[in-house]
Amino acid sequence: MINKKKTTIKDIASVLNISPAAVSKALHDDSRISTKTKEAVKKVAKELNYQPNHLASALRRGKSNLVGVIVPRTNSNFFSSVIQNIEEVLNKEGYNIIITQSNESYKKECSNIDTLLFTQVDGIIASMANETISLDYYEKVKSKGIPLILFDRGENDLNVDYIGINDYESSQMIVEHLVEQGCKRIAHIGGYRRTRIFNNRIKGYVDALKKYDLPLDESLLIESSLTLEDGRDKMMQLLNLKNRPDAVYVAGDYAALGALQILNENNINIPNDIALIGFGNEPFTAMVTPTITSISQHSTEIGKLAALTFLERVNNPEIKQTLNKKILDAELIVRDSSNVKKL
Amino acid sequence: MINKKKTTIKDIASVLNISPAAVSKALHDDSRISTKTKEAVKKVAKELNYQPNHLASALRRGKSNLVGVIVPRTNSNFFSSVIQNIEEVLNKEGYNIIITQSNESYKKECSNIDTLLFTQVDGIIASMANETISLDYYEKVKSKGIPLILFDRGENDLNVDYIGINDYESSQMIVEHLVEQGCKRIAHIGGYRRTRIFNNRIKGYVDALKKYDLPLDESLLIESSLTLEDGRDKMMQLLNLKNRPDAVYVAGDYAALGALQILNENNINIPNDIALIGFGNEPFTAMVTPTITSISQHSTEIGKLAALTFLERVNNPEIKQTLNKKILDAELIVRDSSNVKKL
DNA sequence: AACGTTTAAGCAATCGCTTTCAAGTAAATA
DNA sequence: TATTTACTTGAAAGCGATTGCTTAAACGTT
Numbered sequence: 001m002i003n004k005k006k007t008t009i010k011d012i013a014s015v016l017n018i019s020p021a022a023v024s025k026a027l028h029d030d031s032r033i034s035t036k037t038k039e040a041v042k043k044v045a046k047e048l049n050y051q052p053n054h055l056a057s058a059l060r061r062g063k064s065n066l067v068g069v070i071v072p073r074t075n076s077n078f079f080s081s082v083i084q085n086i087e088e089v090l091n092k093e094g095y096n097i098i099i100t101q102s103n104e105s106y107k108k109e110c111s112n113i114d115t116l117l118f119t120q121v122d123g124i125i126a127s128m129a130n131e132t133i134s135l136d137y138y139e140k141v142k143s144k145g146i147p148l149i150l151f152d153r154g155e156n157d158l159n160v161d162y163i164g165i166n167d168y169e170s171s172q173m174i175v176e177h178l179v180e181q182g183c184k185r186i187a188h189i190g191g192y193r194r195t196r197i198f199n200n201r202i203k204g205y206v207d208a209l210k211k212y213d214l215p216l217d218e219s220l221l222i223e224s225s226l227t228l229e230d231g232r233d234k235m236m237q238l239l240n241l242k243n244r245p246d247a248v249y250v251a252g253d254y255a256a257l258g259a260l261q262i263l264n265e266n267n268i269n270i271p272n273d274i275a276l277i278g279f280g281n282e283p284f285t286a287m288v289t290p291t292i293t294s295i296s297q298h299s300t301e302i303g304k305l306a307a308l309t310f311l312e313r314v315n316n317p318e319i320k321q322t323l324n325k326k327i328l329d330a331e332l333i334v335r336d337s338s339n340v341k342k343l
Numbered sequence: 344m345i346n347k348k349k350t351t352i353k354d355i356a357s358v359l360n361i362s363p364a365a366v367s368k369a370l371h372d373d374s375r376i377s378t379k380t381k382e383a384v385k386k387v388a389k390e391l392n393y394q395p396n397h398l399a400s401a402l403r404r405g406k407s408n409l410v411g412v413i414v415p416r417t418n419s420n421f422f423s424s425v426i427q428n429i430e431e432v433l434n435k436e437g438y439n440i441i442i443t444q445s446n447e448s449y450k451k452e453c454s455n456i457d458t459l460l461f462t463q464v465d466g467i468i469a470s471m472a473n474e475t476i477s478l479d480y481y482e483k484v485k486s487k488g489i490p491l492i493l494f495d496r497g498e499n500d501l502n503v504d505y506i507g508i509n510d511y512e513s514s515q516m517i518v519e520h521l522v523e524q525g526c527k528r529i530a531h532i533g534g535y536r537r538t539r540i541f542n543n544r545i546k547g548y549v550d551a552l553k554k555y556d557l558p559l560d561e562s563l564l565i566e567s568s569l570t571l572e573d574g575r576d577k578m579m580q581l582l583n584l585k586n587r588p589d590a591v592y593v594a595g596d597y598a599a600l601g602a603l604q605i606l607n608e609n610n611i612n613i614p615n616d617i618a619l620i621g622f623g624n625e626p627f628t629a630m631v632t633p634t635i636t637s638i639s640q641h642s643t644e645i646g647k648l649a650a651l652t653f654l655e656r657v658n659n660p661e662i663k664q665t666l667n668k669k670i671l672d673a674e675l676i677v678r679d680s681s682n683v684k685k686l
Numbered sequence: 687a688a689c690g691t692t693t694a695a696g697c698a699a700t701c702g703c704t705t706t707c708a709a710g711t712a713a714a715t716a
Numbered sequence: 717t718a719t720t721t722a723c724t725t726g727a728a729a730g731c732g733a734t735t736g737c738t739t740a741a742a743c744g745t746t
Binding site for chain 1: 394395396397398399401402407409416417418419420423424426427430434439440441442443444446454458460461462463487600604607626627630631632
């Protein structure tokens with residue numbers, strides 16, 4: 001039968017007639033061990049198919065080399081791309097990641113945090129659920145003294161690292177672009193105001209209108225959960241206005257898709273009757289008809305930066321955790337849904 | 344300052360003047376401990392904000408309560424849904440999952456396996472990368488004696504558990520449906536033959552043609568990587584035939600989307616000129632114009648079954664690992680791209 | 687020749703928790 | 717009263733790897 005007993009450093013030690021301690025040191029290229037012994041140890045280790053017991057070393061060193069990642073869902077191009085880049089950077093440094101999903105639920109997010117703390121992760125990188133308002137649980141993480149890095153959804157007053165894009169500026173770019181297309185009545189289906197990033201997008205929208213001398217019509221500024229369904233509802237609401245908008249900027253791609261469906265179903269010409277812009281640059285924005293203009297959030301950079309920020313923290317525990325915002329510039333990807341000239 | 348020293352069972356023990364052993368037992372509701380002591384222990388544990396050290400108990404018990412999951416990518420509705428359901432079932436049983444992505448690369452998949460073994464996972468649930476042919480690495484997992492469960496991509500000769508849908512039958516359903524729509528020249532853009540599931544789809548397609556007395560035209564049966572790009576290329580290839588097909592069944596939704604783009608770009612009426620069917624029921628199939636008929640793979644059930652299968656294995660280690668296929672029936676979701684009658 | 691320095695490896699204590707076995711106490715039985 | 721029996725708890729031995737402290741030998745230096 002197959003040998004199921006795992007080989008330990010003790011086994012290697014007894015083969016070579018040296019102590020387990022020497023084996024451990026040899027495997028870590030400790031300078032106190034001779035090259036000859038090191039080679040012998042490594043050779044035997046390979047022969048016995050030795051696999052270090054991560055749990056034991058983690059216990060001893062008080063480090064699990066595991067990093068927890070919390071995202072609202074993995075089923076989104078943005079998050080899965082962020083995750084992939086976090087993983088790439090951290091794997092190189094010997095860390096593994098544990099991914100958990102909150103499904104936009106605060107309760108699930110809390111239990112995720114518990115799970116991760118229970119697993120003795122060395123740090124947590126998270127993007128908060130839409131629902132999340134209370135920060136108790138994140139305070140808990142902070143109080144454990146392990147690095148906490150937030151991205152995208154998570155700008156906050158927790159005094160921890162944050163990585164995101166410039167939402168305010170993004171809104172400005174969008175409005176500017178729409179104005180260039182000749183739009184005068186620009187609506188905004190925004191996210192929940194209590195979420196910082198959505199609030200920033202709203203602020204950017206409002207200020208941009210002011211900048212271009214466009215009146216702010218309260219009926220054109222709508223708060224939404226930004227799901228596909230709600231995008232449909234809110235778009236319908238806009239269509240029912242006596243004075244319809246000539247452009248709609250939706251703060252999320254899924255909701256933008258819902259809006260697009262309503263427009264198509266009502267045979268409204270996009271972008272000539274109403275131009276449409278989303279946010280997030282999900283792949284489907286380039287797949288639907290017409291393709292949807294959107295904002296790219298630089299998921300690659302965000303992921304890498306988040307990972308690097310964690311590494312910085314974990315390698316310099318003496319530096320006190322403080323607010324450290326890294327804000328990236330976003331990019332407007334112009335597609336058919338807002339490209340009036342082209343049509 | 345915040346108390347960063349973690350409380351251990353020793354701390355609780357010393358507060359109550361009992362032994363750490365008693366505390367351990369009390370926390371596990373061991374019958375040998377009096378109710379009074381248990382209550383006292385739990386109260387103190389809460390007061391001291393005790394969090395069990397997972398590493399220590401895992402080391403001691405030789406179980407990490409971690410399950411590794413390997414998927415080609417999380418950025419797909421199918422996989423992310425499977426993952427979510429695996430997580431749901433396993434969390435209830437006290438397991439956490441570590442998700443890794445292979446990005447369809449065999450090399451990455453191997454390193455993922457190494458990572459997971461290193462992390463001392465109690466089992467691995469995986470769907471193999473497209474590239475994966477050699478099974479050495481999975482043999483390695485098997486030889487470690489930890490449960491290995493494969494799903495979707497992974498039907499194999501490894502003699503391990505496998506959960507998937509009935510690909511052969513799915514193809515039959517698709518062809519049957521197309522025949523009902525009046526199609527006579529049905530093309531199939533299939534996946535790589537070496538991958539069992541794609542081969543099964545091809546077989547189902549071929550046999551179904553026979554069943555309905557349709558001739559098998561080799562130029563209508565194409566092997567593809569099933570990426571969006573390749574879907575475009577292969578669709579183009581079909582359009583260039585002297586004798587075009589009147590229906591195309593694509594073995595993957597992304598490639599089907601590519602095909603749809605080409606058809607739209609060439610102003611070919613879907614489904615009247617050419618009907619189109621995908622596979623996987625990715626959300627975007629319901630978002631594009633026209634919506635794409637596709638096969639739902641019951642990701643929910645697959646995830647749950649995979650998790651339950653793992654639990655069965657891990658709770659009955661005495662039962663030898665054997666081939667144990669669980670094949671679910673798939674469901675055809677008819678949409679505009681193949682609904683001739685409706686238009 | 688005497689002593690300090692390097693180099694190479696071992697010893698033993700931990701990390702925090704679990705588990706077996708024995709022991710102590712109280713209650714029950716003979 | 718003596719002996720079981722049941723019930724609680726404690727002591728101690730690890731799980732496997734790491735690490736500070738020693739030791740022992742080899743090497744140099746006056």
